[in-house]
Amino acid sequence: MTDSPAVARATGGVAPLAPGENGLLDVGAGDGPLPDDEAAYVGASKAPATVAAYRSDWAEFGDWCTREGHRQLPAPPAAVSGYLTTLARAGAKVSTMSRRMAAIRFFHGLGDLPDPTSPARVAAVWEGIRRKHGAPPDQADPLMPPHLFDLVAATATTRSFRTRPDEPDLAGARDRALLLIGFFSALRCSELCALTVDDVLPHDRGRTLVVPRSKTNQRGDQAELVILPYATHPEACPVRALDTWLELAGVTDGPVLRRVSTGNRATPGGLHRASVHRRITALVSAAGLDQLPKKPNYSPHSLRAGFVTWAHLRGASDREIAAQTRHRSLASVGGYVRVATAWDKNAATDLGL
Incomplete structure (x- = not known):
């Protein structure tokens, strides 16, 4: 009423x-x-x-x-x-x-x-x-090596057609860019989907990504910057994956990550969270990870969580991690790695019993 x-x-x-x-x-x-x-x-x-x-x-x-x-x-x-x-x-x-x-x-x-x-x-x-x-939130598992590269390897590389020669698979190229950019940049899924070509700036060590608005900067008072560095190994390099995707798809402006038509052509429309989730789920299946005794719970957020956890395991400080993730609270960074590091320097493992 x-x-x-x-x-x-x-x-x-x-x-x-x-x-x-x-x-x-x-x-x-x-x-x-x-x-x-x-x-x-x-x-x-x-x-x-x-x-x-x-x-x-x-x-x-x-x-x-x-x-x-x-x-x-x-x-x-x-x-x-x-x-x-x-x-x-x-x-x-x-x-x-x-x-x-x-x-x-x-x-x-x-x-x-x-x-x-x-x-x-x-x-x-x-x-x-x-x-x-009440219950703890259903947290996504962090997606990081080696499973990250299992998903990258599961992406398609070639598309076959009846009436024309084989072509590079655009959806596969996009998915490689999605996975590697998402992991290295630690962007939120909404930021990743909103990324445009104009937001990608050249740098001699990789690319600088401009984030006009974010969860913690919703009014866009000051654009935030995220780095996308070159990786040592070409197959793991987010910059190489980005450049390859943009070149193959012919994308010169507008959304970076786009839907791909059944005819293997990039469409004007960008991706959204649901489509990113579907792609990750499909790649988990293609990589055979859904057959593991404990099937991983991967979602779009898993790429950002994976960056935080992997960087911590590699010795990065919470402050260094927050410089990329743009967390305002270092306690938020610690929340990502609590499960992965629960056994580190814990007195319960050294009781002499």
Whole structure:
């Protein structure tokens, strides 16, 4: 039930954003609908992925309120606590429920309405859910040598056709660039997908990558720099893989990493997180790593995690690692390597027993 004027244009039925759209266009304030240009700036205040998630979460909450006979805006605390209880019983992750609470707070805040997630009733239900259902996040395994090079070796090199001569496989060339750039640069997946040709600067020791915006620099106040060095071995060199891909694909501007058509041609559109995840999963299978007794849990984040872990095992300090990863907190760097180094210099291994 969304009969409040605080949210205009059918807030309860907000559709997810179309790809590339970045605006909370259905949001209004307590004194009426926001003009489209103002609403667009509201949308730009959040990352595109956050905007899409909030809209989807708000629509889900609206559907639940309609079914249960609650008012969505302003929502009573009983609606929020009941909604959280329903989600918890259905097995929703704590992180998912936390984000949905954030969406509810956000839309109420835009309407200058009280936060329905803050009353003691909701806080008590939420604390109970976290205690009973909370679990450590499902962390991706770090992707580093030798498995990194197993995946590189599993990429296709030649594409055969019935009506024309064999050609270098563009998807394979792109995947090699994806893996090696992702590992050496330690870019976040969103940054890797957003990388453009103009962001790649020449350097006598490799390439310098410009990151205009990032998770910790969302407004783009100052571009961040990441290095992409030459590697000693050609097959492991990210610069060689990058140059080979760009040359074969004929890419001179726009996104660096792109989709490849069935006809072995690079398309104008860039990759996104889901497509990167699919490529890594496919290469894990092609390399036979999914047949290991313990199948590795690799995701797009595994490349960044792999860089941190491998650099640490090679003796790099947390500060040196953070110079590449751009972590603001050195404690965040340590979190990546805790599992890999749990046995290092641990008194439990030297008890004389």
